[in-house]
Each structure stands twice: as structure tokens, then as C-alpha cells.
Amino acid sequence: MGRTAMVSDSDTSKWDCPPHTKAKHDMLGRYLDGWFPILSSWNGRVVFLDGFAGRGRYNDGAEGSPLVALRHLLDHRYFPQMRHREFVFYFVEANRDNAESLLKEVEAFKTERAPWPAKVRVHVVNEKFDVTANSILDTLREQKRNLAPTFAFVDPFGYSGLPMDLLAALLSYPRSELFVNFMVGHVQRFITRDGQENAMRSLFGMDVRDVLNGFSEEADRVEHLRAVYGRQLQERVGFDHVQSFAMLNSTGNIGYYLFHGTRHRAGVKLMKDAMWKIDPGGGFTFSDRLAGQDVLFTPEPDLRPLRAEILRHFSGRQGVPVSEIEWHAILYTPYRETHVRPVLRPLEQDGVIAVRRPAGKRQFADGVTINFP
Ligand SMILES: C[S@@+](CC[C@H](N)C(=O)[O-])C[C@H]1O[C@@H](n2cnc3c(N)ncnc32)[C@H](O)[C@@H]1O
Incomplete structure (x- = not known):
């Protein structure tokens, strides 16, 4: 579950691009502008893995995350210096219709940018994220190799299919990072429902009982879930630095949390820069908390x-x-x-x-x- 019943993931009603989605793409692109050159200066090979890649384009023509990532690499002012490195993009999309649409978008982009740089390899995989990630890990184990530094963007509609244990295995390489959309609204609605125990155990990497441990009904359940998920990313995946940004909609409710996990403080700085440069508006703001107070990411923040x-x-x-x-x-x-x-x-x-x-x-x-x- 974890998705709206009766609505398919390729249903056009799901592919409008609200301002906060554009902001999320903006943040991703700005982050990659910093991440690509840093990582490629250290490594021969860099992986961008979009685990829930989508259709490639929204109803209003806006580009989806895969094209955002490719464009930010190819248009990078240092791309000429980076082009001898290998960049591998995995775009994983479970829905066949969406995957076909994405493949078309990627092919059109490659044609537009011909001759395509030989060392930028793009794989559109019509499969579930967990299945794909496991098969990548199996192949590496067989070949006794490590995964290259990976930036994983994990952006589901719901909360199923992104097991904590799998993130831990996939992102164990010290320079790997995660940018994940934690759909806290769905999680808090379904966490105590019968039949959701396995999905929740997989998401958090712990039993529901333990997730809710220490939580009292008067407390803020959304805040509790945020704290537990962040702690798991730190302890289970092994990120030294985990930040979360709440997407606040116009009613002041939290739509989702974007979590960023890294083992390098330079990564935290880069993500902060990207986050603070986002133009708020269109009925949403991003926010974080300090000592129980909300801090809104606005141009004139309360200091x-x-x-x-x-x-x-x-x-x-x-x-x-x-x-x-x-x-x-x-x-x-x-x-x-x-x-x-x-x-x-x-x-x-x-x-x-x-x-x-x-x-x-x-x-x-x-x-x-x-x-x-
Ligand atoms: C929120 S959309 C992705 C949007 C995309 N990341 C973007 O920013 O343009 C989630 C996508 O995940 C796909 N999906 C759902 N379950 C999946 C799974 N287990 N593995 C991979 N993709 C999945 C859906 O079909 C949908 O296209």
C-alpha cells in the first residue's frame, strides 16, 4: 500500500508539477552542480541512481528528476574537465507506462545533445527499486567489487519499496549519499493500521512497536516519526550527518520531509546552500527546527x-x-x-x-x- 488506491502511478492526475516539486528539482540540480565536480575529481566513476524515476516529464512540460540530473551534468561549466570520468545514471521506474515515457524523454534528450558523451551512460530500468538495487549488489558481490560513490535520489509516492536495510547496503561506500522523500503524512496515517506492519518494518528497519516507543499521544507524531527516521539513517546507514527539511503547505501542514544523508560536512554545506537558494512561494515553504522552533527558509529569515x-x-x-x-x-x-x-x-x-x-x-x-x- 502506501499509495492511493485505484489510481495508477501513470495516471495523468499524478503528473501535475506543483511549485514545491519544482523547488525540489531546483534543490537537486543545485546540489548536483556541487556534487558532480567534487566526486569526479576523486573517482573515476560516479553513479546517480534515481530509484523512483517517474515519467520523465510533467503535464506542464516541466522536466522530471532524471532529465534535471542529466542536464545539470552536461550543462555544467566544468563538464569539459569532467568528461574523461565515467558517469553512470540508473533511472529505475516500476510502472511500465511511466518507464516507456521516461525512455522516450531520455532518447529525445540524447538526440538533442548529440554527439552524446561516450562516458555518460544512462540506463532506464523498468523494475522496482528494491529489485534493481539488490541485483546491482549481487553483481558487485560476484565481481568482488565495491559500488562507486553513489548519489541516490529516492522519491516515492508512498512509503513502500525503500527498505532501510537495502539503503544501508547500497550506500555503505563512504562517499555515497542519499536524498530521500519521506512521505510522513502517509506514514503517520497508516502506521497503526493492521496489515502495514511489514511495510513499516521495512521502511524504518525496526518493528512498529520500537518506532512508536517513547511516543505519547499528546506529542507531535509527525515530529516523532521524523526523528526516528533520521536516527535510523544515521545509525543503520551510517551517515554522520542527516538533515531534514519539511515541506510546509499553505495550511501549515507538513506534506513530506526531504532527508539528506552524507558522511562529509562539505555535503551538508552544499545542501544547505541549495536549500537556502530555493525561491519559496506558490503556497509552500521549506522549514527545519531549532530548539523546538520552526525556522522557515525564506529570503529574510528570523535569525x-x-x-x-x-x-x-x-x-x-x-x-x-x-x-x-x-x-x-x-x-x-x-x-x-x-x-x-x-x-x-x-x-x-x-x-x-x-x-x-x-x-x-x-x-x-x-x-x-x-x-x-
Ligand atoms: C513521485 S514519482 C517520481 C517523480 C520523479 N522522481 C521526479 O521527481 O520527477 C514516483 C514514481 O515511482 C514509481 N514507483 C512506484 N513504486 C515503485 C517502486 N517500487 N520502484 C520503482 N518505482 C516505483 C511510480 O510509478 C512513480 O512514477
């Missing part, structure tokens, strides 16, 4: 939660480099590094912090340190 967090975390510390405060903001708050100086400036003006500037250093340049009360 008060960041100010409070910086004062709390660095309380009593002397000689703290500005870069340490910036990394703290990136890794442990919803904010990015560009939000730190606008917080430090008024703190200095109000005499709350003392700033030590070596001769010749301006503002909060490298070498400037802060004493906290």
Missing part, C-alpha cells in the same frame, strides 16, 4: 533562534574563531554560514560579545576571534 543557539553553545568560551561558529551553524542548526555574521555584528555592537581583531583584520575575517560571556 533569533540562531543568535540564541550561538550564545548557548559557545557560552563562556574565549578566542573562538569565526569559522568554528560558522561550521556549528551549518552542521547543527538549520542555518548556513552566511547567517552567522549578521548575528555577530549586533552582538558586538550591543557589547554582548568581545571581538579580538589582529591588526589589519576587518569585520569577521579569518584570524578574528570571539570571546563569549
Whole structure:
């Protein structure tokens, strides 16, 4: 289950492209702009795996995630320097009609971009994500090889077919990353329904009983499920850094969470940059939480939660480099590094912090340190 009964995944009513889907694609594309060159500078081969790839194009003509990924590679200003590396794209789509449509879109794109670069290999696979991922893993085991660094984009309509254990096996390579759409609305509706135990155990990699452990009926169930899923990505898949962004619709309800998992702090920084550059609007915003408060990703964000967090975390510390405060903001708050100086400036003006500037250093340049009360 986990999908609307009686509506097929190829039904055209499912292929409208609302603004938040466009924003999700924008975020994916911006992230890949940073990820492709970093990864290909270290590795001969890089894999982009779209596990729930879709039809390739939406009703309004907007490109689906597979074309977004291909376009961001081929149009990249450093593509000429990257083209001697191998880029392998797996677009996995279970629905036959959708897979056929996707294949046509990919072929048309290749024709448009002829001559197609020899080292960019594209596979459209009409199969379920879990079946495909298992067969990739079996082949690698037979050949005693490791999977190349992989960026997996997992974007289902529901909550079935993306087992936690499989994500763990697939993404064990240290440079692999995950961007997954966690459909929390469906999960919270169905988690206690009879017949959903196996689907939920597979999704979370633990029994429903354990998922709901410690949850009281008065608490926010959606927030609880977010926390458990994020913890599982950390503990089971082994991502050091897991961030989640809520898609808030116009009624203030959470439609889904986008989770990003990586083992590198540079990846967190890149995803934060991509997230904060998204143009909100069209009746939705993305948000995250800090100390129980929602932080909305808007052009003029409320910086008060960041100010409070910086004062709390660095309380009593002397000689703290500005870069340490910036990394703290990136890794442990919803904010990015560009939000730190606008917080430090008024703190200095109000005499709350003392700033030590070596001769010749301006503002909060490298070498400037802060004493906290
Ligand atoms: C939300 S859509 C994907 C949208 C696409 N990622 C994009 O951004 O353009 C989910 C797709 O997953 C397909 N699907 C459903 N179950 C699947 C499974 N177990 N494995 C692979 N694809 C599946 C559906 O047919 C549908 O096309």
C-alpha cells in the first residue's frame, strides 16, 4: 500500500508539477552542480541512481528528476574537465507506462545533445527499486567489487519499496549519499493500521512497536516519526550527518520531509546552500527546527533562534574563531554560514560579545576571534 488506491502511478492526475516539486528539482540540480565536480575529481566513476524515476516529464512540460540530473551534468561549466570520468545514471521506474515515457524523454534528450558523451551512460530500468538495487549488489558481490560513490535520489509516492536495510547496503561506500522523500503524512496515517506492519518494518528497519516507543499521544507524531527516521539513517546507514527539511503547505501542514544523508560536512554545506537558494512561494515553504522552533527558509529569515543557539553553545568560551561558529551553524542548526555574521555584528555592537581583531583584520575575517560571556 502506501499509495492511493485505484489510481495508477501513470495516471495523468499524478503528473501535475506543483511549485514545491519544482523547488525540489531546483534543490537537486543545485546540489548536483556541487556534487558532480567534487566526486569526479576523486573517482573515476560516479553513479546517480534515481530509484523512483517517474515519467520523465510533467503535464506542464516541466522536466522530471532524471532529465534535471542529466542536464545539470552536461550543462555544467566544468563538464569539459569532467568528461574523461565515467558517469553512470540508473533511472529505475516500476510502472511500465511511466518507464516507456521516461525512455522516450531520455532518447529525445540524447538526440538533442548529440554527439552524446561516450562516458555518460544512462540506463532506464523498468523494475522496482528494491529489485534493481539488490541485483546491482549481487553483481558487485560476484565481481568482488565495491559500488562507486553513489548519489541516490529516492522519491516515492508512498512509503513502500525503500527498505532501510537495502539503503544501508547500497550506500555503505563512504562517499555515497542519499536524498530521500519521506512521505510522513502517509506514514503517520497508516502506521497503526493492521496489515502495514511489514511495510513499516521495512521502511524504518525496526518493528512498529520500537518506532512508536517513547511516543505519547499528546506529542507531535509527525515530529516523532521524523526523528526516528533520521536516527535510523544515521545509525543503520551510517551517515554522520542527516538533515531534514519539511515541506510546509499553505495550511501549515507538513506534506513530506526531504532527508539528506552524507558522511562529509562539505555535503551538508552544499545542501544547505541549495536549500537556502530555493525561491519559496506558490503556497509552500521549506522549514527545519531549532530548539523546538520552526525556522522557515525564506529570503529574510528570523535569525533569533540562531543568535540564541550561538550564545548557548559557545557560552563562556574565549578566542573562538569565526569559522568554528560558522561550521556549528551549518552542521547543527538549520542555518548556513552566511547567517552567522549578521548575528555577530549586533552582538558586538550591543557589547554582548568581545571581538579580538589582529591588526589589519576587518569585520569577521579569518584570524578574528570571539570571546563569549
Ligand atoms: C513521485 S514519482 C517520481 C517523480 C520523479 N522522481 C521526479 O521527481 O520527477 C514516483 C514514481 O515511482 C514509481 N514507483 C512506484 N513504486 C515503485 C517502486 N517500487 N520502484 C520503482 N518505482 C516505483 C511510480 O510509478 C512513480 O512514477
